[in-house]
Amino acid sequence: EIVLTQSPGTLSLSPGERTTLFCRASQSVSSNSLAWYRQKPGQAPRLLIYGASNRATGIPDRFSGSGSGTDFTLTISRLEPEDFAVYYCQHYGSSPITFGQGTRLEIK
């Protein structure tokens, strides 16, 4: 089973700032099968990025993903109020699927 470790656990930032979230895998993720989600309180997760760097349908270009092998990042270029939420990475290259423990992005 691939273990995903996200860092930092919590980020306190202001709207308009830029930030980068990290996701490290315990072993190489095949074919860059890595996705990112944003989850707001009381809602289902929303897909942001798949294939490590491909934006999902309807996701604005302030979100970008990069990385390969064991190290992946999600960058938000300019934080909007709706971006203050919890972010999860997920690998899907092999069974079982696993998720990272999440990074909470809070308003400073």
Added chain:
Amino acid sequence: QVQLVESGGGVVQPGRSLRVSCAASGFTFSNYGIHWVRQAPGKGLEWVGVIGNDGDVQYYADSVKGRFTISRDNSKNTLYLQMNNLRAEDTAVYYCAKEPQKYRGPWYFQDWGQGTLVSVSS
């Protein structure tokens, strides 16, 4: 558009059984694999398992293997999760989630239901 609507959650005693459902619409249900993902209160996401588009293949997380069974009725556009011998640690919101591509699609999720809460407590 794609809609996934879970139902059947509730409070159940440890050791008992419960079946939750996921009603699908807005796409050809029989063409897509569907997953269950759960989230314990205040915790992160945990994959539960998957069933292939025609029901021939299922995979499960070790934490539920042998206790949970995923099935589907393609004539009713409905997915099921039968949960037996429930434990307190199974308490969670259970989401169904659709694969993005037909047949043996990659296992990331563009479309999710709103979730149904299962509470296991005496």
